[in-house]
Amino acid sequence: MSDRRTTAVLARTGLDALVQALRARGRTVVGPTVRDGAVVLAELSSAEELPFGWGTRVEAGRYRLVRRADGAAFAHTAGPQSWKTFLHPGREKLWDADRTADGQLSVTEAPRAHISYAFLGVRPCDLRAVAVQDRVLAGGRYRDRGYQERRTGALLIAAECTEPGATCFCVSMGGGPGADAGFDLALTEVVDEAGHRFLVRAGSDAGDELLAEVPHRPADPETKAVARGAVDAARERMGRAMPPVDLRTLLGDSLEADRWDDVAARCLTCGNCTMVCPTCFCTTTEEVTDLTGDHAERWQRWDSCFDLDFSHLHGGPVRASARSRYRQWLTHKLSTWYEQFGSSGCVGCGRCVTWCPVGIDITEEAAALHDELAARLRQDGQRGRGARGVRDVRYERKEPER
Amino acid sequence: MTEVPLPYRVTRVHRETADTVTLALVPAGPAASAPFVPGQFAMVYAFGVGEIPVSVSRIGRRTLHHTVRSVGAVSAALCALRPGARVGLRGPFGTGWELGRAAGQDLLVVAGGIGLAPLRPLVLQALAARSRYGRLNLLVGARTPGDLLYARQLRSWTAQRALRHCAVTVDRSADGDGWWGHVGLVTALLKHAAFAPENTTAFLCGPEVMIRATARDLLHRGLPPRRVRVSLERNMRCATGHCGHCQLGGVLLCRDGPVIGWDRAEALCSVREL
Ligand code: SF4
Ligand code: SF4
Numbered sequence: 001m002s003d004r005r006t007t008a009v010l011a012r013t014g015l016d017a018l019v020q021a022l023r024a025r026g027r028t029v030v031g032p033t034v035r036d037g038a039v040v041l042a043e044l045s046s047a048e049e050l051p052f053g054w055g056t057r058v059e060a061g062r063y064r065l066v067r068r069a070d071g072a073a074f075a076h077t078a079g080p081q082s083w084k085t086f087l088h089p090g091r092e093k094l095w096d097a098d099r100t101a102d103g104q105l106s107v108t109e110a111p112r113a114h115i116s117y118a119f120l121g122v123r124p125c126d127l128r129a130v131a132v133q134d135r136v137l138a139g140g141r142y143r144d145r146g147y148q149e150r151r152t153g154a155l156l157i158a159a160e161c162t163e164p165g166a167t168c169f170c171v172s173m174g175g176g177p178g179a180d181a182g183f184d185l186a187l188t189e190v191v192d193e194a195g196h197r198f199l200v201r202a203g204s205d206a207g208d209e210l211l212a213e214v215p216h217r218p219a220d221p222e223t224k225a226v227a228r229g230a231v232d233a234a235r236e237r238m239g240r241a242m243p244p245v246d247l248r249t250l251l252g253d254s255l256e257a258d259r260w261d262d263v264a265a266r267c268l269t270c271g272n273c274t275m276v277c278p279t280c281f282c283t284t285t286e287e288v289t290d291l292t293g294d295h296a297e298r299w300q301r302w303d304s305c306f307d308l309d310f311s312h313l314h315g316g317p318v319r320a321s322a323r324s325r326y327r328q329w330l331t332h333k334l335s336t337w338y339e340q341f342g343s344s345g346c347v348g349c350g351r352c353v354t355w356c357p358v359g360i361d362i363t364e365e366a367a368a369l370h371d372e373l374a375a376r377l378r379q380d381g382q383r384g385r386g387a388r389g390v391r392d393v394r395y396e397r398k399e400p401e402r
Numbered sequence: 403m404t405e406v407p408l409p410y411r412v413t414r415v416h417r418e419t420a421d422t423v424t425l426a427l428v429p430a431g432p433a434a435s436a437p438f439v440p441g442q443f444a445m446v447y448a449f450g451v452g453e454i455p456v457s458v459s460r461i462g463r464r465t466l467h468h469t470v471r472s473v474g475a476v477s478a479a480l481c482a483l484r485p486g487a488r489v490g491l492r493g494p495f496g497t498g499w500e501l502g503r504a505a506g507q508d509l510l511v512v513a514g515g516i517g518l519a520p521l522r523p524l525v526l527q528a529l530a531a532r533s534r535y536g537r538l539n540l541l542v543g544a545r546t547p548g549d550l551l552y553a554r555q556l557r558s559w560t561a562q563r564a565l566r567h568c569a570v571t572v573d574r575s576a577d578g579d580g581w582w583g584h585v586g587l588v589t590a591l592l593k594h595a596a597f598a599p600e601n602t603t604a605f606l607c608g609p610e611v612m613i614r615a616t617a618r619d620l621l622h623r624g625l626p627p628r629r630v631r632v633s634l635e636r637n638m639r640c641a642t643g644h645c646g647h648c649q650l651g652g653v654l655l656c657r658d659g660p661v662i663g664w665d666r667a668e669a670l671c672s673v674r675e676l
Binding site (some may be wrong): 094095099103104105106107108109136137140141143145235255256264281282283284285287289293296298300303305309311312313314315319320321323324328329332333336338340357396 | 406447450451483487635645651652654
């Protein structure tokens, strides 16, 4: 398949030709740009708005822009937003309801704006996150129609990672800095003595067609080798890693762990982690009525499992303690997601680590849970009995993802 | 229709208890929902207030009955409706009791409080095809005599021979409430029920503590966990598996439930605040 797809080289100026070609086709081009001290995702009218010459320095609870001498456009790591902002927006109207004078009720599905997006600079972790949300919102018995429409109409241009951040851990989640599926075009940025350029690979017919419209030259072995080398090197430079164990079983067997009390003492239950996470999909609904009282609107908006109202049942929350809410978030991400949607809910993008105001790091929490469970298993082993419900044989083996 | 509510007209409002009513609903227009099976639920929409999941408590040819207890803004608005009023309805959603799989077996139906609502269509379904099942036991518990749902129907059921054993108990009885029946937990009624554990399916709905206690008792008596069917409840916003609110561990109750086997539910119901 890949033989029939084009691989080419795009000059730095070729990037703007790409943006203009997309705009000429009526697409809304969204990509990274610098705003208010961060790399955000916004509509682009020209490739010049990309964060050329900006990098990021991240740590748990810290994010800072830094200047780069090489002028690279895609050398930053994940910012506070992800593509879900566009595909699964924070607020969306579901329906309009009207009550007529004679008491009749009519409900009409809210009209949706038909936007065909082109996402420029999608990280490989975010490509996987989009695939995760596809399974959740458009892969089951019922489809989220708004999501499905925006998603099927969207064109994805990936940017492979050559500068992973200190909070990145996609490799340990079964991913990696290379884009291998789910894109229309994949760019790999190369800056060296031979110039600033992009290796481009088409991943779909739409990608091939688009590439045919912009000036490019055949891929030379040199550029290919440098690009491949940079991505391979990035694989070895992940800032963090999940413990190499079967996370699904680890979390499944840690429901009563003491570590939850420890993390609950630090967690502010602010929900930032869920807002920045590219796979978190939970929503709630709101009813809005106008002054006449005869017209109502039903809105959907993002919700967070850290919110006390989230689990409200018969006058009170089911998950009242911070312990139970943090446990819900992490267990859902790393374990119960498999049962619900057939994969992990974490792609290792590191956003939740970077944007947690108190620097809670899910790789550290998972490692602590592992230490606690391993110690419990050892103890139980010494006492000559297996821990109840712990499937230790399966546990030590790392489950392959995807 | 599952995305957008269909208009339904309230034809009758029956006050069950101080805080609970049963609404009889018929389609207000040409469009009607797909047929419901006992155990399934609808999202019922009170105009201008919001939507809540309510299980179907009786299934007629055109009429759907929903029993609502007033505990929040939406349920209070639904309880205040008068005949002729309109509601919106989406559904059916979720799993049913799957009575058909219990053909030839004894049936044990255990309800606590409003938990009788989703079980009523199951009992009616069993009574309508009485010869297909063995002994039919119905055990009902409520806080006080005034909290019993479907009082007339319960009286007629207690008198019926088709129901092998229909027993009703209340947690508390006060002087002068006219109650002459059992006082105590619904689990205490189990010893009066007539069923062969190795050939019985049990159907449980009520407060989670009641479900837990009853299921444990039944397992103790030898029922296999998967033949103890329970209906569980969580907050729900969408009912289509997308809002994340009804998670109970790996179970999405709107999709995999509300009725699930105790083989799956037991572990989930034994962790606090899950
Ligand atoms: S859980 Fe954290 S690291 Fe994983 S996908 Fe979500 S934000 Fe990224
Ligand atoms: S883990 Fe951090 S970001 Fe998430 S709720 Fe707790 S304090 Fe907020």
